[in-house]
Amino acid sequence: MSSQPTKALETFDNPQPGRDFHIHMEIPEFTCLCPKTGQPDFAVLYLDYIPDQKCVELKSLKLYMWSFRDEGCFHEAVTNRILDDLVAATDPKFMRLTAKFYVRGGIFTNVVAEHRKPGWQPLPRVELSQFDAQSNIRG
Amino acid sequence: MSSQPTKALETFDNPQPGRDFHIHMEIPEFTCLCPKTGQPDFAVLYLDYIPDQKCVELKSLKLYMWSFRDEGCFHEAVTNRILDDLVAATDPKFMRLTAKFYVRGGIFTNVVAEHRKPGWQPLPRVELSQFDAQSNIRG
Amino acid sequence: MSSQPTKALETFDNPQPGRDFHIHMEIPEFTCLCPKTGQPDFAVLYLDYIPDQKCVELKSLKLYMWSFRDEGCFHEAVTNRILDDLVAATDPKFMRLTAKFYVRGGIFTNVVAEHRKPGWQPLPRVELSQFDAQSNIRG
Amino acid sequence: MSSQPTKALETFDNPQPGRDFHIHMEIPEFTCLCPKTGQPDFAVLYLDYIPDQKCVELKSLKLYMWSFRDEGCFHEAVTNRILDDLVAATDPKFMRLTAKFYVRGGIFTNVVAEHRKPGWQPLPRVELSQFDAQSNIRG
Amino acid sequence: MSSQPTKALETFDNPQPGRDFHIHMEIPEFTCLCPKTGQPDFAVLYLDYIPDQKCVELKSLKLYMWSFRDEGCFHEAVTNRILDDLVAATDPKFMRLTAKFYVRGGIFTNVVAEHRKPGWQPLPRVELSQFDAQSNIRG
Amino acid sequence: MSSQPTKALETFDNPQPGRDFHIHMEIPEFTCLCPKTGQPDFAVLYLDYIPDQKCVELKSLKLYMWSFRDEGCFHEAVTNRILDDLVAATDPKFMRLTAKFYVRGGIFTNVVAEHRKPGWQPLPRVELSQFDAQSNIRG
Amino acid sequence: MSSQPTKALETFDNPQPGRDFHIHMEIPEFTCLCPKTGQPDFAVLYLDYIPDQKCVELKSLKLYMWSFRDEGCFHEAVTNRILDDLVAATDPKFMRLTAKFYVRGGIFTNVVAEHRKPGWQPLPRVELSQFDAQSNIRG
Amino acid sequence: MSSQPTKALETFDNPQPGRDFHIHMEIPEFTCLCPKTGQPDFAVLYLDYIPDQKCVELKSLKLYMWSFRDEGCFHEAVTNRILDDLVAATDPKFMRLTAKFYVRGGIFTNVVAEHRKPGWQPLPRVELSQFDAQSNIRG
């Protein structure tokens, strides 16, 4: 695999396709350009998905994100576009992409888009008490 | 577009009208006047919506908020009024406006108002485990 | 309106009675007396309600809270009593009162009580991704 | 009431038995002994309940917790036992006990157990926007 | 019981098999090797389960986690494998394993997998107001 | 000792008068009246001192704080007055009183006042790395 | 005292002029205009001072802050100017003003300016262990 | 080494006696009895020291803390006494003990006591920018 920016997303086989499990990835290093002004824009992306037969490969995902570095992108459009690309590559049962953009004009904008595989139904959620994660150490 | 306060909200075309996606905007710079005393009031506004054919334009939204700077407004009324204006401009599938006002008389007041397009139904929520966002850096 | 403690709650007309909207008030300045020992007790109150025709007026609410300063009150009883008074004054569609009392005997006690107007049904909740509010400034 | 450790839980009459309201108590001062090694164990307990005719009395609850100080207790068993005792004393509509034990072997263990009165149904929850409580002061 | 790493998970009898109760364990000391590069990987694991006849023994769980120290493991596969092992050992009514891996390539990955016993149904959740736990002390 | 509000502060003998040690007390239950309007004011007090021959007794300190409940007090004056009373009762080597008042007019006010015994010098501080205290439990 | 914006700052006599004590005020409701664009700017101000003969009066301080609402102000200049006005009104032993401006151009700016009375020297600081303030309640 | 509570503190040789280094230990499991009422008291202890020839052994420290479980102790006295015992056992260059007691009478008490070896001087502190530690994981 090269270390060049690329729109080609690599995948690997889901190791447990018989189970609906959830993968969450936080991607803090996203930057593109404002299509109006050409100035840099920044965001943190959060990917949540339930794979079907394929999972997205980590390094490939990083190179894919890099590929937006010199492209002009509107906030609402690029979030939908990245979701579309990830869905095309992995054909998941469910996928949600959350983009949190850095402040512009004193206003903070977040965009959330989802895809569901036709016919797929989530298992009913088992609601348990929730416990916060904390540091493993003191100080 | 001028840089004067204005009640005219600009919009742009939804880039993905075929998908119900969610836009969240945090607007920390809202101030108006108390209609009883004439003294300044302050609030932070949070806008959540699912667009239909139109999205609200960021700079226009900022100028709209500016337009309340010299107007007398009651907390409960102004929250409903801003929601009405945003609905009139964008005709969204769903919109929720949350206003958190600065303390008065030792009491903190928040107001939350929603609009739903007649006939629109939200997709059933896919409930996943949630993970907190944290800093990208240390320190 | 006087500035004396009073059990008389003032109201004003709901500016948007056609919409089920939510008002949240945080009231940190509640104190009464322990009916057993006569010693002071303290709590923070949180009021959440969906008004019908009337909203509770802020200054009046403050004077009402003041009126408990010299009264003996049990935790569970006073929470229910304040809820009853607020319901009597505003006849809301829905109201929830949460009282968080200061520690006694090394144990922390919170009490939550609700009222629902007969026949009123909440709109089904539109569940969106949630985003924390943060400071408008740095440092 | 004595100030000796005791398994006898005192109660008082529910001041508002006509309403399903919620009492939350945080009890940070629980300690017992490990039945295998005899060494001290520690936990923080959280009690949530909806009373029927009786509420648990605060000082009595403290003395009850003290009564475990010299007893050997397994984590999972003692959580269920305390819940059973509280249910026997108050016969509540609903009760949930959460025990968060201090770390052992580098692993943190929490246990959550519930009781529901036969035939009792919770009112459907009214889901509102939630707002964090914060400090009443600055600094 | 030996103090050697082992895949053999010990169990003990559920002290209250007649009640569906919830055990939560946080396991911060998990490390394995990257199967591609041989370099160490780290994660924090969170185990949530509702036991049927058996509970997993704490020290045994620690030794089991140790057994991965010299094994090559992919993130998605090892999370599913640990869940499978824990299910095989305890045959629980419900089990959820959450693995939060340390950052790789600037991207943070979490994996969540669940098992439900065929025919088992969770009790409908009683939704109460939630209260954060805080420190028992000041400072 | 009575359980009535009183300005009389009780003391006990310093158990280790040969060592300059530091006592910190957080007193969250202070309320008095505004001398202009008669309305209640609230504050949280923090007491830091290095005792000489006497320490302030905890229950007495609580009753002393209660004694301000029906008195009119300006923020700056009452902080200095309480410090003066505590100094008169205990004659400490060093004492600092910090008062954090609840918001008034949208502005938060804190007041800090100190007393040093003539001729007393603090030992030079040994500056160590500092580590935050955290919860003993998870969740 | 009127309730109009005004540059005239009211004072009252220091109740304890014989002691160097510290007053801290947090003023979250500051807004002015950008002198280049005419658009609103916002900041939170923090005032720390050691009074000599005069203290600044709270309501007057609020009206003073209001007086900037329609004035054009550069960040660095307005911070120094407010400090100068407060020094002119109160002639303090020491005063520090900290202004935290809302984000502009993706950059957050804070400005800190101080005044010391000629010949005044601070007492050497007694450095004690520090303890964080926390909430008085749980949840 | 036995596993019984004991006042005998074990030590081991300082592995680097030529360097003044700092050991910080957080001990959350301290409980004793109130000498007035016989009821349990709780505290979290923090030990900071610069060893000379001996370091305190971890398991021994735990058993030492256990030895207070059935003893009556005043807050100020027991903090000084534990410091004295640790100094007697390890003869350190410097030692600071911080005890944070659980709330009593609505007031939180912390006690800090220090010992310095005669003739020992701390190296002047090199003050660097400080950076908070954060979680290694997300969520």
Place this chain on the structure above:
Amino acid sequence: MSSQPTKALETFDNPQPGRDFHIHMEIPEFTCLCPKTGQPDFAVLYLDYIPDQKCVELKSLKLYMWSFRDEGCFHEAVTNRILDDLVAATDPKFMRLTAKFYVRGGIFTNVVAEHRKPGWQPLPRVELSQFDAQSNIRG
């Protein structure tokens, strides 16, 4: 002023050159390239300075940061280089630049560099009690 990336830093006249005051700027949008691999790097920069005759202009600072977007930079070198450029442009009395880089190889790196004008001495710091800033609103 153009809106192109540029190494030319604009300045404006210090509005209060007679006073040593402190300007703090947080610059979250810095990205450059790794000189070894060509892949993007990210950092958040914090600038603290005491101006002499000139202050750095905000928009110009943003364009300057943009100019590193396509340059290869080592962490330690680029931090020192940016400090050198800012010093050359503004000739400040004091300047500190803190760069917090995003994680690489599982390790987080921060770099702090300072410049002091020859002959300049800071005023001795007046150490006051410190108070945390918090949100202006609730929730």
Place this chain on the structure above:
Amino acid sequence: MSSQPTKALETFDNPQPGRDFHIHMEIPEFTCLCPKTGQPDFAVLYLDYIPDQKCVELKSLKLYMWSFRDEGCFHEAVTNRILDDLVAATDPKFMRLTAKFYVRGGIFTNVVAEHRKPGWQPLPRVELSQFDAQSNIRG
């Protein structure tokens, strides 16, 4: 450079040897073995140093940390040993190593050790107001 664990630390030339600047590295992935029991231990390390002619290379530092994976190490000894190795490799003006070990026996242990080059003196610290870093985004 190989990708095998190694005690050989690589360095690179300090890019700005004429300036005393500060490098901070957080290293969350340290594990070794307990020399008594052979069981795994874990810590997070924090390295702060002022380089002289050489800086430690990031990847090499990671491989060095890896080299402790199968070695038995006491907490106090290994912290001093790692500091010695880093000093031997880079001969810095100043270096501080902070090790925060995971909990053992219910007690949390941190160790801090420093090295100063003979004859080196830190520049007197310029103490400025400090501002907390916060997230670049909302939510």
